[in-house]
Amino acid sequence: MNRIAIANQKGGVGKTTSAINLATGLAVAGLRVLLVDFDPQGNASTGLGIDQTSRAKSSYQLITGGARLDEVVRATSVPKLDIVPATQDLSAIEVELVDEADRAHRLSAALDQADGRWDICLIDCPPSLGLLTINALVASSSLLVPLQCEFFALEGLSQLLHTVERVRARLNPDLTILGIALTMYDRRNRLSEQVAQDVRAVIGDLVFKTIIPRNVRLSEAPSHGLPALVYDHRCPGSEAYMALSRELIGRLPQTTAAAA
Template sequence: MIRIAVANQKGGVGKTTSAINVATALAATGLRVLLVDFDPQGNASTGLGVDPGARARSSYEVMAGSATMADAVRPTAVPKLDIIPATQDLSGIEVELVDAEDRTSRFAAAMDALPPRWDVCLIDCPPSLGLLTINALAAARYVLVPLQCEFFALEGLSQLLRTVERARANLNPGLAIIGVALTMYDRRNRLSEQVAQDVRAVIGELVFETAIPRNVRLSEAPSYGLPALVYDHRCPGSEAYIALARELLGRLPQLAVAA
């Protein structure tokens, strides 16, 4: 199973929207996909229609050691897409594990114990560079970085790149950035185009060709507990995520599509 952390320490960049819709697009190709909601806000869980009352076993229990990841998996309405939901309890895990020797590698150990039922796992990280994100980076093979087309994008990106380098040096030598996805792109806004040009000038081919546009349907979909690709698969945002998933697949090792 290929593990991909979807990470950016800045909030409001379309990280969870990207995780949900890329996961849905990958599942639509026939791959078996697991999405781990690793954000105490639980937005990925809500966006895939998992009611808060149906999260008795979640990523919190996994990190606390009271449940295995296999115990916490729930199916979604999207064929071939499963989720491990999150609850607000996850926000306290950093304090709970403050003295634990395995505090940075606990999630990786839980991932290693998963049965081989899935082809790809996406980990929706919280908007911070704290213990949860470090655990995700220690467990992942790749990092997918959603990056909003705004003025402070490059500053935040450089901070994340440094964190990935530290994780690679100290925790996970095989970790690599699979790509940077430009989000909230507005063709009518000169700033969006300038930021896109600046990011491509700095990190070159790491930036995906597909940019995710600002789109009302992407914002509406979570309120219905649906990915945008299900809510309105013909809207510009959905079409962009389908194209992004296609690019992502082209950068991953060859995967056999499940029957």
């Protein structure tokens, strides 16, 4: 199972929106997808229609040893897409695991229980570079970074890439960067175009060709418990995420992509 962490320590960059809609797009393309909600806010779970009252077992129990993977996985309304929901209990993980020698490897060990059930796993990380994100990076083979088209984008990216290098050096030497996805692009704003150009000049081919536009329907969809690709598959945001999903599949190892 190919594991991809979706991370950016800066909040409000479209990270969870990207996780939900990429997971949906990959499932639509035929891949068996597991989305791990690893953010204490639990927005990915809400956005896929998993009610708070039905999250008795979640990613918190998964990494504290209170439940196995097959006990916490929930089916979603999207065929071939399952989710491990999240609760606010995750916010206490750094304190609870502070004395545990394997604290950075808990998620990796839990996902090892997957046993071929899914082709790909996306991990929606919290907007921080704490223990939860470190767990996700250790558990993953690659990293996808949603990057908002705004002034401070590159500054935050450099900090994240520094963390990736530290994880490679100490915990997961096989971690690669799958790509940078430009989000919240406003074609009416010259700054968005300038940031996009600057990021491509610095990062090069790591930047996906597809750009995710600002789109009201993308913002509306989570309140209905649906991915935008289901809520309104013809809106510009949905069409962009489908294009990004196809581009992502093209960057996956051949064994994973073949499943689509």
